[in-house]
Amino acid sequence: MTLSRRSLLAAAGATAITLPVGTAFAQKAEFSYKYANNLPVTHPMNLRAKEMADAIRAETKGRVDIQLFPNNQLGSDTDMLSQLRSGGIEFFTLSGLILSTLVPATSISGIGFAFGDYDAVWKAMDGDLGAYIRAQIVKAGLVPMDKIWDNGFRHITSSSKPIVSPADLKGFKIRVPVSPLWTSMFKAFDASPASINFGEVYSALQTKVVEGQENPLAIIATAKLYEVQKYCSLTNHMWDGFWFLSNRKAWERLPKDLQVMVAKHINAAGLKERADVAEMNASLQKDLAGKGLIFNQPKTQAFREHLQKAGFYAEWKAKYGDEAWAILEANTGKLA
Numbered sequence: 001m002t003l004s005r006r007s008l009l010a011a012a013g014a015t016a017i018t019l020p021v022g023t024a025f026a027q028k029a030e031f032s033y034k035y036a037n038n039l040p041v042t043h044p045m046n047l048r049a050k051e052m053a054d055a056i057r058a059e060t061k062g063r064v065d066i067q068l069f070p071n072n073q074l075g076s077d078t079d080m081l082s083q084l085r086s087g088g089i090e091f092f093t094l095s096g097l098i099l100s101t102l103v104p105a106t107s108i109s110g111i112g113f114a115f116g117d118y119d120a121v122w123k124a125m126d127g128d129l130g131a132y133i134r135a136q137i138v139k140a141g142l143v144p145m146d147k148i149w150d151n152g153f154r155h156i157t158s159s160s161k162p163i164v165s166p167a168d169l170k171g172f173k174i175r176v177p178v179s180p181l182w183t184s185m186f187k188a189f190d191a192s193p194a195s196i197n198f199g200e201v202y203s204a205l206q207t208k209v210v211e212g213q214e215n216p217l218a219i220i221a222t223a224k225l226y227e228v229q230k231y232c233s234l235t236n237h238m239w240d241g242f243w244f245l246s247n248r249k250a251w252e253r254l255p256k257d258l259q260v261m262v263a264k265h266i267n268a269a270g271l272k273e274r275a276d277v278a279e280m281n282a283s284l285q286k287d288l289a290g291k292g293l294i295f296n297q298p299k300t301q302a303f304r305e306h307l308q309k310a311g312f313y314a315e316w317k318a319k320y321g322d323e324a325w326a327i328l329e330a331n332t333g334k335l336a
């Protein structure tokens with residue numbers, strides 16, 4: 001059978017035509033899902049997510065197609081969280097601290113100076129603390145993947161002065177993400193925290209609406225915050241991670257075998273992202289110093305004692321409740 005040039009063109013233009021995957025023609029996927037986040041395309045989260053989406057497309061033979069929308073393209077974290085809940089987007093990664101605006105228990109992993117190192121973090125988050133938090137997320141109607149992705153240990157940057165002791169935070173105008181725990185912690189230092197979504201941070205620093213902000217080195221580098229900040233104080237004041245969340249109805253639309261494949265690739269990408277971020281956070285200081293950022297290493301004990309005296313730990317222990325706090329302290333040692 002021969003096809004005329006005219007019918008070939010008609011076929012190429014038609015959308016209803018289905019062709020086997022692997023031909024030059026794109027097939028419309030059975031499940032075409034959006035994954036949105038707040039980070040630059042150069043951050044390991046987006047590099048690993050791209051690989052992940054490719055692996056999912058390949059293993060599901062094109063049935064599941066995940067499109068990436070990085071860098072707040074679909075709005076702020078606050079906007080994206082409501083889109084996730086309404087089904088406007090199917091996947092979203094969000095800091096547990098920000099998710100706590102919907103599910104209060106999820107900020108518990110961000111308590112100030114709780115974790116000493118990554119070993120303690122992954123033991124807790126892949127263990128009982130993570131399981132406790134995920135159960136609360138499920139109750140709120142969202143589906144969290146098992147492996148939380150890394151953001152990192154956070155440090156304070158500033159355009160005005162290095163932070164050496166807790167007294168330097170007094171009156172300090174600092175941007176914090178939109179989250180009661182973040183605001184409470186910097187208020188406990190008598191700082192002046194402003195809740196600002198990440199998409200606005202660069203310009204808030206540039207226009208000096210705030211003096212400083214706090215983030216892991218991988219973000220300070222990939223979001224180019226060093227361009228608008230002068231000092232970086234290695235406070236390690238909290239660890240932060242991103243839950244990989246799905247809209248429940250969208251997740252349940254996937255047949256069981258596809259759920260297993262998709263979850264497998266998302267969790268595997270998360271583990272690779274953790275390794276990338278740990279490596280970046282360990283090596284970036286030199287790069288950033290070369291770009292002009294001035295580093296100092298404060299003694300963190302004084303900061304921790306300040307929070308204790310201010311009643312910060314006691315206040316949050318009462319908010320989370322004894323059960324959750326006991327799980328936290330079983331992982332971190334006594335905090336309050």
Ligand code: X2X
Pocket residue numbers: 038095098151177197198214215216219240
């Ligand atoms: O908003 C931030 O500072 C960021 C990017 O670290 C989070 O998503 C919590």
